[in-house]
Amino acid sequence: MEVNVLAFGIAKEIFGASSIIITLTNDATVSNLKYLLEHQYPKLKQLASYMIAVNNEYALDGDTVHQHDEIAIIPPVSGG
Amino acid sequence: MEVNVLAFGIAKEIFGASSIIITLTNDATVSNLKYLLEHQYPKLKQLASYMIAVNNEYALDGDTVHQHDEIAIIPPVSGG
Amino acid sequence: MTTQIKIADTHLNPAECIEWVMSPEAGGIDIFIGTVRNATKGKTVVKLDFECYEAMAIKEMEKIAGQAFDRWPVQKILVHHRTGTLQIAEIPVIIAVAAAHRGAAFEACRYIIDTLKQTVPIWKKEFFEDGEVWVAAHP
Amino acid sequence: MTTQIKIADTHLNPAECIEWVMSPEAGGIDIFIGTVRNATKGKTVVKLDFECYEAMAIKEMEKIAGQAFDRWPVQKILVHHRTGTLQIAEIPVIIAVAAAHRGAAFEACRYIIDTLKQTVPIWKKEFFEDGEVWVAAHP
Numbered sequence: 040m041e042v043n044v045l046a047f048g049i050a051k052e053i054f055g056a057s058s059i060i061i062t063l064t065n066d067a068t069v070s071n072l073k074y075l076l077e078h079q080y081p082k083l084k085q086l087a088s089y090m091i092a093v094n095n096e097y098a099l100d101g102d103t104v105h106q107h108d109e110i111a112i113i114p115p116v117s118g119g
Numbered sequence: 120m121e122v123n124v125l126a127f128g129i130a131k132e133i134f135g136a137s138s139i140i141i142t143l144t145n146d147a148t149v150s151n152l153k154y155l156l157e158h159q160y161p162k163l164k165q166l167a168s169y170m171i172a173v174n175n176e177y178a179l180d181g182d183t184v185h186q187h188d189e190i191a192i193i194p195p196v197s198g199g
Numbered sequence: 200m201t202t203q204i205k206i207a208d209t210h211l212n213p214a215e216c217i218e219w220v221m222s223p224e225a226g227g228i229d230i231f232i233g234t235v236r237n238a239t240k241g242k243t244v245v246k247l248d249f250e251c252y253e254a255m256a257i258k259e260m261e262k263i264a265g266q267a268f269d270r271w272p273v274q275k276i277l278v279h280h281r282t283g284t285l286q287i288a289e290i291p292v293i294i295a296v297a298a299a300h301r302g303a304a305f306e307a308c309r310y311i312i313d314t315l316k317q318t319v320p321i322w323k324k325e326f327f328e329d330g331e332v333w334v335a336a337h338p
Numbered sequence: 339m340t341t342q343i344k345i346a347d348t349h350l351n352p353a354e355c356i357e358w359v360m361s362p363e364a365g366g367i368d369i370f371i372g373t374v375r376n377a378t379k380g381k382t383v384v385k386l387d388f389e390c391y392e393a394m395a396i397k398e399m400e401k402i403a404g405q406a407f408d409r410w411p412v413q414k415i416l417v418h419h420r421t422g423t424l425q426i427a428e429i430p431v432i433i434a435v436a437a438a439h440r441g442a443a444f445e446a447c448r449y450i451i452d453t454l455k456q457t458v459p460i461w462k463k464e465f466f467e468d469g470e471v472w473v474a475a476h477p
Contacts, residue, residue: 048461049390049472078381087477092459095394111391117420117473118388118395118460119372119431119451127252128322129333167338172320175255191252191320197334198249198256198280199233199292199312199320214353223376223426229447236438237362246376267461299375308368309444310439 040065042104044076045111050089053082063104070100071092078108088113120145120192124156125191130169133162143184149173150180156192169194201275202264206253208283211290220275220297227301233292235285241335248293251282252320259319263311267296268323270310271303278311280321289325340414342402345392347422347448350429358437359414366440368447372431374424384465388430390421392460398458402450405434409449410442417450419460 041062045055061075069091077083090113091098097113104110121142126134141155149171157163170193171178177193186191203219211233220228235247264276277295285291294311298304322336352371359367376387403415416434424430433450436463437443462473 045391047459048389048463049475051389052472057428057450086475092394093395099456109393111394113391113394114422114461114472115474116455116457116459117462118390118458119455125252127320128250128324129336131250132268132333166336172252172255175258177318189254191255192321193252193255194333195335196316196320197320197323197336198251198293198319213356217352217371221371223429225373226375227425228371230371231440231444232356232360232367232369233440234360234367234436236365250426288348288364289362297373297383301370301372303442303447305370312440 040106042072042106042108044072044109045109047111048114049086050083050114053080067104068100069098069102069104072104072110073100076081087115120186120187122152122186122190124152125189127191129166130163130192130194133160147184148180149178149182149184152184152190153180166198167195200268202261202279204257204260204264205279206251206256206282208281211279211281211293213290213293216277216279216293216295219276220277220295222274222297224274224299225297226299226333227304228295228297229301229304230293230295231308231312232290233312235287235289237287237293239325242327244287245328246287247285247291248324249285250322250324251280251284255320256280260315263314263318266314267307267311271298271307272300273298273303273307276307276311278315280319339407341400342416343399343403344394344418345381345390345395345421347420350418350420350432352432355416355432355434356417359416359434361413361436363413363438364436365438366443367434367436368440368443369432369434370447370451371429372451374426374428374430378464381466383426384467385426386424386430386465387423387463389461389463391454392421394459399454402453402457405453406446407451409441410437410446411439412437412446414443415446417454419458421460432450440474462464
């Protein structure tokens with residue numbers, strides 16, 4: 040399946056786009072997604088940390104990703 | 120000597136005036152002043168507490184009172 | 200290290216206070232605003248009267264601001280206090296503290312209001328429907 | 339227990355925020371205002387850019403407000419956050435908390451800004467005279 044990954048802050052600069060399409064197997068987890076993202080965009084590994092959000096909630100590594108989920112990469116936040 | 124004692128809040132109601140004149144010996148202390156005040160105005164003893172200020176500073180019981188000092192009775196404060 | 204202390208018998212203005220503490224060096228501002236509550240210990244409050252020993256109150260407020268500057272890296276401290284009659288939801292006190300970092304602003308602001316309530320010679324009379332009382336006067 | 343959460347790309351207004359949290363039931367209001375500081379770690383800051391994942395940011399802010407209501411007896415919580423470009427001394431964030439008693443207002447306000455900085459998906463880019471950096475992005 041193909042999923043759309045939204046990017047913000049420095050992730051947008053690393054992707055060179057405000058969202059990218061990633062191809063995943065149907066039962067893919069957040070962990071699988073991170074692995075593929077880091078493979079395609081090694082600069083992600085230089086970040087202090089980053090999270091994946093699924094449908095506007097922080098997701099755990101073991102959570103499953105579905106095709107129509109709203110997926111986003113959340114680099115270290117710095118609001119306030 | 121005669122000293123003028125300013126009164127605020129409930130002390131003003133106990134004195135029935137915003138200041139009173141008290142006659143003290145020349146070497147009188149804050150403690151002596153309090154004794155005389157409580158003698159003349161026994162309701163002061165019903166207060167949760169009160170302090171004497173001399174020249175805009177909280178005074179200790181042992182401090183000496185001078186004729187031209189600005190003396191005030193400070194019932195429990197409740198600002199803010 | 201700048202301080203603005205004011206005792207006023209007219210309406211306090213939060214926007215003006217915030218304006219005064221803001222600066223290019225500040226990163227965080229904490230503001231405490233006291234407001235007259237419509238009830239105390241379950242009894243309906245009609246209005247409040249504040250009385251103040253002004254010369255001493257200003258001196259005590261300056262002391263508190265000085266202690267806050269000694270204890271926390273804060274840049275500006277403002278303390279405004281009302282006197283006279285206040286209706287429900289009116290503002291008896293505004294404290295505003297600016298600092299480079301928010302922790303100092305929060306802690307100094309809390310310290311200032313807590314200490315003001317203990318030491319500054321200001322007295323509050325609460326008016327109820329059936330009487331009135333000087334707050335904290337009796338045990 | 340009322341909440342007002344807003345993400346805006348135009349000037350935040352402290353006076354309006356204070357107006358909103360005030361009520362006859364409140365006795366104390368604590369307000370935190372973040373302001374853009376002219377320097378960070380000794381370097382001159384020219385301006386800031388704030389980017390926000392808005393739908394999630396609002397959800398996270400609502401969570402934080404809910405946690406504050408669970409933990410402290412507070413009455414009203416307001417959280418306003420800016421996006422876009424901010425100049426020095428402009429306001430990125432305003433948090434205002436009203437409570438019957440001041441302790442709860444102070445503690446909830448501090449909790450909300452501390453947690454917002456940890457969890458709400460908003461990103462700040464600092465612009466210096468000689469470059470720019472996404473804050474906290476790298477170790």
